[in-house]
Amino acid sequence: MPLLEVKNLKKIYTTRFGGSQVQALENVSFSVEEGEYVAIMGESGSGKTTLLNILASLDKPTGGEVLLNGRDIVGIKDKELAAFRRSHLGFVFQDFNLLDTFSIQDNIFLPLVLSGKSYAEMSRRLSPIAEQLGITEILKKYPYEVSGGQKQRSAVARALITHPQLILADEPTGALDSKAAAHLLRLFSDINRGGQTILMVTHSTMAASHAGRVLFIKDGVVFHQIYRGAMTNEELYQKVSDTLTALTTGGGGLA
C-alpha cells in the first residue's frame, strides 16, 4: 500500500460574492510510496500550492480523496485536524514561518509542546536532529538573529522532530541564496536516505533535480513524471529542464 494516495482531486474556487469560478485542480491522481522523495513542479498558477494545502489538510478539495496510510484525511473532523497534522505531517515553508516570539529551540519544540511531551523527551529528540542540521550553536538565538539558511534548517528541524510520516515542503529553497539552497537540498537528500518520505512542491529545477521522482502539473492536472532511476543530479537536472521547455512551449506529446 502506498503511503500517500491522491485520487481524482478537484478544487474549484468560487469568489466571495459568487460570480466567477476558478478551477485550480481539475483531476489530480498520483501516489507516493514510503521512503520516496517526490518533487512536484509547475509554473505559478498551475495549482501546486492548492494541491499542497489540500495534502496538508489546510484546505478542503471540491472532489476526490487523499489517503494517508489508507486513511482519508478529507473526512477528518475539524476538531481532530490540528492534532492529526501535528502528529502525522511535517511542514517546511518558503518563508520559514518561524515565530519571532520564540527562540529557535522553542520554535522547534512548538509541535511537541502542543502534543504535551515532557521537556526531557523533547531535548532527547532535539539533539541528534540539531546535530544533523548543524543548528546546535544557534538554538538559543531568535529567528531575527540568524541567516535565512539557518532559519530554514530550523524549520526543517521543527518538521522532523515529530517523526512525521510525510514531510511536505513548499518551495523550501525559494527564499534562500544558491549556497544555502544547495546546503538545504543536500540535507533533504540525507534525510530522505535515512528513510524519511518527502513531498516537495517547487518551480526550481535545481531543487527538483535532487528528488527521486519529479511530477509536472499544468493547468490542474498531472501532466508528466520523470523517475530518477540511475541518473545523477546533473542528468536529472537536464531532463527536468528539457521537460519544462517542452511544457512551456506547448508540446503535449510527452505524456
Added chain:
Amino acid sequence: MRKLFYPKLALTNLKKNRSTYFPYMLTCIVSIATFYTMYSIADNPGLTQMPGYGTLSMILWLGTVIIALFSTALLFYTNSFLIKRRKKELGLYSILGMEKRHIVKTLFFETLFTSVLSLALGLLLGALFSKLLFLILLYLLNLSTPIVFALSWGGMGVTALLFAGIFLLTLLTNFWQIHVSNPITLLKGGQTGEKEPKASWLLTLIGILALGGGYGIALTVQSPLDALLLFFLAALLVIIGTFALFTSGSIALLKLMRRNKRFYYKPKNFISVSGMIYRMKQNAVGLANICILSTMVLVVVSATVSLYLGQERILDERFPLDITIECADDQAQVDGVRLAVKEQQEKSGVAITDYYEYRNFSFVGFSQQNMILTDIPKDFQGNATNYICNVILLPLEDYNRIQGTNETLEKDEVLLFAHAGQFASQTLWLDERSFSVKKELDSFVLREKTETAPQNSFYVVLSDLDVLAEIMAAYPQDSEPAFLSCTTQFNLAGSDETVTAFSAALREECKSSIPGVSVDSRSLNREDWYATFGGFLFLGLFLGMLFMMAMVLIIYYKQISEGYDDHDRFEIMQKVGMSKQEVKKTIHKQILMVFFLPLLLACVHIAAAFPVISKLLLVFSMTDTALNLTCTVVTVLFFALLYAVVYSLTARAYYRIIQEK
C-alpha cells in the same frame, strides 16, 4: 490636472486609510472642541461678576493650560502611530519612483485636509457644546443670577492658532522621519524592532521601590497638611513605578516563568508566556499610559464629586452655626451687635434660633498629650501642623447660661470639650499652669463632636473671669495684645434667599455702625464654596472626559497594531499544528490580560491612594469618609463598565484584522 495630482492623491490616501485616520480626526476634533470650550468659558466676561470669581477663574485657566498640553501630547502620540502604519505605503511610493519631495507634498496636502476639516468641525462642535457646558457650569455653581453666554471669536482665533501650530509640528516630524529613512527601511517599517525585550533588574527594582514608596506615603500619611505636601511626591513615585513595572517588571516576571522549564513547556503556558513577553515590549509604554490616565480619571472624578456632594457637610464643619459675630467685650459694642441683629431680624422676617452669646478668649495653640501651649515648644522636632489647634477659653458663668446647666468649678478645675476625638486626661496643662479636668464633655451646643477634623478645637471652661484674666496676662504679648471678646452665634430659620439677604444686610450694618466687629455667615460663604467646588467638579469632569477619550484612543490603536502583528502569527500557528479555536483562545486570553492589567493596576492605585485623598479632602474640611468611599467605588465601577464597553468595541476591530486573508 497635473496641479491637482497631489491633492487628489492625498485625498485618496486618507480614504484608503480611514480605519486609522477616522479615530485620529475624531481625536483632533474633540481636542479642539474641548480646548475651545474651556477657553471660551474661562474667557467669559460675565464670570467676573460672580462671587468667588478669583478661585474659579484660576481653576478654569489651569484647566485650559492642562488641556492644551495634554492635546499636544495626545496628537503627537496618535500621529506617530499613523506614520508608523503608513511607512510601508510611503516606501512603495518611493520604489515606484516618487521622490522625497513628492512624498512630502502628498503628506502636506493630507495634513492640510485633515487640519482644516478638524478645525472646522472642532470649532463648530465647540461652539455648540460650550453653550451647554456653560449652563452645566452655572448649575454646578448654584448661581441664580444668569450670565449671558456669547461666542468667543478671540477663543476661536487662539484655538485655531494653537492647533494649527500642533499640526504643523507633527507634519515637520513626519518630514523628518521621511528625510532620514530610505525606501527599503520604509518598506519594512512595520516589521522593524522585533528584538526580544530586555528585562532590566535594576529598573524593576527601581519600579518596585518607587511604587512601594508611593504607596507607603499614601498609606501612612497622618495629617491633612502633610497629605497636601506629599501627594504630588507620592503621585510622581507611583507614575515612575508604573512605568518601570510595565516596561521592565512585567518582562522580568515573565522571563522568570520562562526559566521554569516544567511550567513553561506546557501547551497552555508556552504560547501565552512567550506571547506576553513580546506584547509587553510593544505595549508597555502604552499600557502604562492607559494605567496612569485611568488612575487620573478615577482620582480627579471621585475627589471632585465627593467634594461637591460633601459641600454642605463641609460648610457645617467650618460654620457650626449660621451666623458668628465677634466683637470686643465692651458694653457699647455688645449692645450695638444686639441692636443690629434685632433690627435686621425685624426687617427681614427671618426667625432666629439657638442664640448664644458668650465671652471668651481664643487663640491658635499647640496641643500635645495633656498640654495646650500658646506657642510651639522650642525643642519640638517634627511636623508642628499636626498639633495646631483652636483653643477657646470661656468662663463658667457663660457656659452655664448657654448650655443651660448649673455646674460649679474650683479655681484649679476646668470643664473641657474636644471637637474631634477625646482629650482623655485628668489634668490639663495650659502652658505652665495645671488644671484638673473635672469633666470632659461629650456634647456642647456650640459644636458637634466628630471623630476627625482637619484641625481640632478645644473649649475650656474656667471657673471665673479672674482665672481667665490671669491666663491672658501670661499670654505672649509680642504679636498682638490678648483681649477678651464677646462672641454671638445663632441659627436662622427661613428660605435660602431671606437668610442670605439677612446675612448680607447684617454684615453691612455691623461694618458701618460698629467698628472692629466681624460677621461670618454660612450662607454668604456657601456661594464662594459653590464657586470653588463647582469649578473643581466642572474641571474634574471635563478633564476626566478628555483623559477618557485619550485612553479610548490609545486602546483602539493598540488593538489595531496588535491585530496586524497577530495576523501573521495566527496563520503560522495554524500551519504548525494548532486549531483555529486553540489559537483564538490563546490570543484572546493574552489580549484580555494585556488590556485589563492597566485597569487592575489603576484600581490598586486608587485603593492605595484612598487614604491620602481622604486626608487631602480634610484640608477642605471634608470629613465624610463614607461619602468619599461611596463616590470612589461608584466612579470605579462606572469607569470599569465603560472600559469594558470600549474594549469590546475595539476588540471587534481587532478580530476583523486577524481574520483578513
